[in-house]
Every structure is written in structure tokens, then in C-alpha cells.
Amino acid sequence: xxxxxxxxxxxxxxxxxxxxxxxxxxxxxxxxxxxxxxxxxxxxxxxxxxxxxxxxxxxxxxxxxxxxxxxxxxxxxxxxxxxxxxxxxxxxxxxxxxxxxxxxxxxxxxxxxxxxxxxxxxxxxxxxxxxxxxxxxxxxxxxxxxxxxxxxxxxxxxxxxxxxxxxxxxxxxxxxxxxxxxxxxxxxxxxxxxxxxxxxxxxxxxxxxxxxxxxxxxxxxxxxxxxxxxxxxxxxxxxxxxxxxxxxxxxxxxxxxxxxxxxxxxxxxxxxxxxxxxxxxxxxxxxxxxxxxxxxxxxxxxxxxxxxxxxxxxxxxxxxxxxxxxxx
Amino acid sequence: xxxxxxxxxxxxxxxxxxxxxxxxxxxxxxxxxxxxxxxxxxxxxxxxxxxxxxxxxxxxxxxxxxxxxxxxxxxxxxxxxxxxxxxxxxxxxxxxxxxxxxxxxxxxxxxxxxxxxxxxxxxxxxxxxxxxxxxxxxxxxxxxxxxxxxxxxxxxxxxxxxxxxxxxxxxxxxxxxxxxxxxxxxxxxxxxxxxxxxxxxxxxxxxxxxxxxxxxxxxxxxxxxxxxxxxxxxxxxxxxxxxxxxxxxxxx
Numbered sequence: 001x002x003x004x005x006x007x008x009x010x011x012x013x014x015x016x017x018x019x020x021x022x023x024x025x026x027x028x029x030x031x032x033x034x035x036x037x038x039x040x041x042x043x044x045x046x047x048x049x050x051x052x053x054x055x056x057x058x059x060x061x062x063x064x065x066x067x068x069x070x071x072x073x074x075x076x077x078x079x080x081x082x083x084x085x086x087x088x089x090x091x092x093x094x095x096x097x098x099x100x101x102x103x104x105x106x107x108x109x110x111x112x113x114x115x116x117x118x119x120x121x122x123x124x125x126x127x128x129x130x131x132x133x134x135x136x137x138x139x140x141x142x143x144x145x146x147x148x149x150x151x152x153x154x155x156x157x158x159x160x161x162x163x164x165x166x167x168x169x170x171x172x173x174x175x176x177x178x179x180x181x182x183x184x185x186x187x188x189x190x191x192x193x194x195x196x197x198x199x200x201x202x203x204x205x206x207x208x209x210x211x212x213x214x215x216x217x218x219x220x221x222x223x224x225x226x227x228x229x230x231x232x233x234x235x236x237x238x239x240x241x242x243x244x245x246x247x248x249x250x251x252x253x254x255x256x257x258x259x260x261x262x263x264x265x266x267x268x269x270x271x272x273x274x275x276x277x278x279x280x281x282x283x284x285x286x287x288x289x290x291x292x293x294x295x296x297x298x299x300x301x302x303x304x305x306x307x308x309x310x311x312x313x314x315x316x317x318x319x320x321x322x323x324x325x326x327x328x
Numbered sequence: 329x330x331x332x333x334x335x336x337x338x339x340x341x342x343x344x345x346x347x348x349x350x351x352x353x354x355x356x357x358x359x360x361x362x363x364x365x366x367x368x369x370x371x372x373x374x375x376x377x378x379x380x381x382x383x384x385x386x387x388x389x390x391x392x393x394x395x396x397x398x399x400x401x402x403x404x405x406x407x408x409x410x411x412x413x414x415x416x417x418x419x420x421x422x423x424x425x426x427x428x429x430x431x432x433x434x435x436x437x438x439x440x441x442x443x444x445x446x447x448x449x450x451x452x453x454x455x456x457x458x459x460x461x462x463x464x465x466x467x468x469x470x471x472x473x474x475x476x477x478x479x480x481x482x483x484x485x486x487x488x489x490x491x492x493x494x495x496x497x498x499x500x501x502x503x504x505x506x507x508x509x510x511x512x513x514x515x516x517x518x519x520x521x522x523x524x525x526x527x528x529x530x531x532x533x534x535x536x537x538x539x540x541x542x543x544x545x546x547x548x549x550x551x552x553x554x555x556x557x558x559x560x561x562x563x564x565x566x567x568x569x570x571x572x573x574x575x576x577x578x579x580x
Contacts, residue, residue: 090419214432221421221429224409227381229433229484230402271420276464278421 019235034203038196069195070187074297076202077251077263078289083209084247085264086282087220087240096139096241098261099154100132101248103161105257107131108182109168125194125249132245135161140238185256185308187297194253201250205243216240217278255308266315267292273326288318330393332357332488332519333378338387340373347373349543360520362534364527366563369541371523372492379405379490402433406481408474408491417466423476424461427451430483451482455509471502489513490521507533
């Protein structure tokens with residue numbers, strides 16, 4: 001019997017139709033509610049918040065529309081990336097985020113290409129979302145049918161997604177600045193509709209994790225016991241990897257496809273050094289995520305360095321500090 | 329009364345290597361079954377098959393009368409495995425958080441309630457590690473850690489407790505207290521299935537014993553079992569060569 005057979009026997013997707021039904025029954029109304037919120041409630045709230053902040057603080061740092069969108073996007077990924085990362089890191093799945101980011105970049109390239117031909121479809125981040133989600137489901141399929149989340153499929157997906165992106169761009173995308181912003185991240189290049197998408201993704205991810213935290217923690221810590229308690233391990237694996245895809249797409253705007261995994265991993269790694277509790281670690285990693293984002297944006301402004309890079313470097317500085325604190 | 333576990337003509341193979349051959353046995357509710365056998369005799373596999381974690385190639389397994397794979401009352405099962413999981417060595421997670429996982433099968437998607445927290449506190453008290461509740465699980469000694477996993481099973485209100493060599497690497501004093509705890513829980517009506525190397529120790533506590541080496545050599549009351557030649561036959565069979573290091577009471 002092959003390894004795949006054994007895994008199939010251990011992880012039968014037995015209640016898939018029921019689970020899918022559940023996801024649709026809960027997901028469609030939630031999705032509609034979030035969409036309605038994003039289209040009609042969020043824009044005035046966003047405007048009112050920044051207007052107030054701008055009048056109160058009155059520096060161009062919070063009054064420029066570019067930076068307002070950048071700060072908002074940064075704060076959002078500083079929340080979602082560490083939350084999802086906490087489960088990934090503790091399952092040694094950190095690089096899956098990187099692989100999904102690279103496939104998302106392939107999606108961006110497709111989106112730019114299609115958008116150039118059909119102006120109505122000029123929304124590359126949506127293409128990234130589709131590409132990353134499909135890649136996530138593919139990864140999960142491979143994991144179920146082979147030997148778990150192995151190196152080889154991850155490496156193939158990582159390079160393959162990127163290769164598709166480069167191929168399409170070299171064939172016929174002219175906006176090199178746009179391409180670069182998705183590759184390395186650009187906080188000054190976040191259109192408002194992308195902020196809306198990121199708010200939506202954040203609500204979706206945070207809501208899902210709030211609902212399923214217990215199950216995600218259980219399968220992270222002790223799969224066998226989770227299966228014994230009749231937790232549908234296969235379903236929650238899929239859920240986690242799809243959430244990762246959503247987060248990666250949201251974060252790609254700021255950090256770029258190449259640096260995205262850093263935000264999933266580094267704040268979590270830092271939090272793990274200084275706490276004994278998973279739940280406290282989860283909250284702390286969000287705090288560290290915010291420190292990295294705002295510290296990074298500030299450092300980037302101060303020294304005129306690319307923001308994605310400074311965010312990751314500040315995160316690493318926090319991590320090094322946590323090593324010192326944690327070893328005491 | 330429906331038996332807690334019934335296994336009928338179960339066979340199981342990894343790749344082409346048969347592990348279990350035509351095993352049939354029942355475990356009555358309230359039993360304390362000691363499962364012994366040479367290394368590689370399929371004890372762990374049998375335990376997993378009993379719990380529905382593995383499907384047999386042939387034969388049927390029932391948990392409390394329901395086919396094991398369709399058995400959905402996860403709250404009734406507790407499992408303390410042989411090794412610590414990989415995550416429990418590196419992951420920051422407190423003893424209380426681990427024991428709380430025992431409530432998850434009750435809780436589903438809703439939030440934890442006071443009753444759940446009380447069940448966790450009671451379970452921690454019961455196994456005597458309430459003072460360690462906020463300690464990180466990987467800072468506990470082997471014996472304390474196994475108590476934490478028992479507490480998790482108690483928090484889930486399991487009435488079947490399966491343990492796979494829980495005392496490997498645990499010091500002798502703690503092993504004694506660990507067995508006392510198992511006796512108490514069994515006296516309260518919890519069915520215990522225990523895999524253990526130390527046959528002498530097991531014989532002092534188990535109500536029934538079963539000896540396995542691919543096939544089942546005997547399953548009967550402990551005294552009768554010790555007077556039979558089941559052990560001799562199982563441990564001297566051809567499969568045992570691999571396990572020659574195994575004697576009655578080795579403890580690493």
C-alpha cells in the first residue's frame with residue numbers, strides 16, 4: 001500500500017458534501033453582508049475616520065490619501081497575517097504562504113494581461129485571489145493524496161507560479177511599475193478598491209478564525225487526538241490553507257509576493273519566544289505585527305527605503321529582541 | 329450490555345506487511361484491559377483500529393455498538409499516545425490549554441462556557457496538576473505530561489480511555505502513582521485499554537489481559553492469563569526475534 005493510500009485511509013474526506021453545504025450556508029450570507037458593508041458602509045466610515053485624524057493631528061503624514069490607504073492596508077495585514085501564521089508556523093507549514101504568494105503573483109500577471117485587453121476586468125488582485133485559492137486547494141489535494149505538505153510540491157508551486165507570472169509579463173504586460181509593486185510591495189500604490197478588498201478579506205479571515213479557533217488549534221497541536229474527538233481534520237486543513245491564500249493576497253499589496261511569508265512567520269516566531277500560552281501568543285503576535293508595520297512605515301519614511309523591506313526588517317528586529325527577552 | 333469495543337475478524341497490513349491477522353475480541357464496559365505483546369506485534373495498530381483512527385483491511389470494529397468509523401461521539405474517547413507529538417515539544421501551549429482541548433468535542437463552534445471551564449479545573453484537580461495549569465506543556469516532566477493528557481480525556485468526559493505505553497520514560501515513583509490514578513478511574517466506571525511493556529506491573533492492575541503477536545494469543549482474566557502459556561507462545565514465536573531485547577520489565 002502506498003503512502004498515499006495510507007493517508008487516504010487515515011483522512012477520508014467523508015463528510016465533504018455536508019461540510020461544503022455548511023460552508024455555503026454560512027459563507028454566502030456572510031459574503032453578501034461583507035460586500036454590502038464594503039460598498040456602502042465602509043467608504044463613509046473610512047472617510048470620516050481619516051478626516052477626523054487629519055484635523056486632529058494635522059500633518060501631511062495622515063492627511064495624504066496615499067498614506068491613509070497605506071496605513072489602513074498595513075494595519076489590516078498586521079492583524080490577519082500573524083493570526084493565520086500562528087497555526088502555520090506551529091505546523092511547520094510556513095513556506096506554504098510563500099508558495100501561495102508566488103502563485104498569487106502569477107494571478108496578478110494574468111490579471112494585468114487581461115485587464116489591459118478588457119478594461120472592465122482591470123482588477124489584478126481578484127485574479128490573484130482566484131489563483132491563490134486554486135493553488136491552495138491544489139496543495140491540499142496533493143497533501144491528502146501524497147505525503148502531507150512535502151517540500152517538493154511546495155517548491156514546484158512556488159517556482160511554477162512565479163514562472164507563469166514572469167512568462168506572461170514578458171509576453172505582453174507593459175506597466176512595469178505596477179508589476180514591481182506586486183513583486184516588492186508598494187505602500188503608495190494601494191488603490192481604494194484594494195483597501196476595500198483587504199477589509200473584506202480581513203473580516204472574512206478574522207471571523208472564520210474566531211469561529212474555528214478551537215478546531216484549528218486542536219489539529220495544530222495534536223492531530224491524532226483531534227481525529228479521535230471526531231474533528232474533521234481534513235476539512236480544517238483545507239480551511240486553514242484557503243485562509244492563508246486570502247491573507248497572502250491581502251498582504252501582497254504592501255509586502256510584495258516575495259516578502260509576504262515574513263509577515264506570516266516572524267511576528268509569530270517572536271511571540272512564541274516570550275509566552276507559554278498559545279492564545280496569548282496569538283494576541284501578542286498581532287501586537288508585534290502592528291509594531292512591525294508601523295515601525296516599518298516610519299523607518300521607510302525616515303530613511304527613504306522600500307516599505308516592504310523595512311516592515312520585515314523591523315519584524316526581525318522585534319524577533320531578535322524577543323530572543324534576548326525570552327532567554328532570560 | 330453492549331461491549332465498549334468489539335473487534336471481529338480484523339486484519340490489517342501496512343504495505344505488504346501484515347500487522348494484524350484475524351483478530352477478534354471484545355472489551356466490556358468497565359474493563360481494565362492490559363494489552364501486551366512483543367515489539368512490532370501490532371498493539372498500537374490494534375488500538376488505533378479499535379478507536380476508529382485506522383480502518384482495518386477486513387473485519388469489523390464497533391465502539392459502543394456503532395461501527396468505529398461511523399462513531400461520532402468523540403467526547404466518549406480519550407487517548408494518551410506513546411510519544412509526545414512534535415508540536416508539544418516546540419509549541420507554546422499551557423497545560424490548561426491542552427486540557428481545554430478535551431472540551432472541544434463538546435463545544436463545537438460555540439464559545440467556551442463556565443461549565444466547560446469548571447470541567448477543565450475539575451480534571452486538573454483530579455489528576456493532581458492544578459498547580460501546573462499555567463505551565464508550558466513541554467516544561468513538565470514525563471509523568472506530569474501524561475497526567476495532563478489524562479486530564480484532557482477526563483475533561484472530555486470520556487468513558488473509554490486508551491493508553492499506548494504512557495509510562496515510557498517516566499520515573500518509577502510517578503509510574504506507581506499513575507497506575508493508582510488509572511485504578512481509581514477504572515473503579516469509577518471508565519473502561520481502560522492499556523498497552524504496557526511491564527507485564528508484571530500490568531498484571532497488578534488489569535482485570536483482563538490480552539496477548540498479541542499479529543494474531544491474538546489469549547484474552548482472558550488476568551490470573552487465568554498469567555497461568556496460561558500465552559505469553560510464552562507469543563514471545564517465542566518467530567516474529568519475536570526482532571524484539572529479543574524485550575523482557576518483562578525493561579524501562580527506558
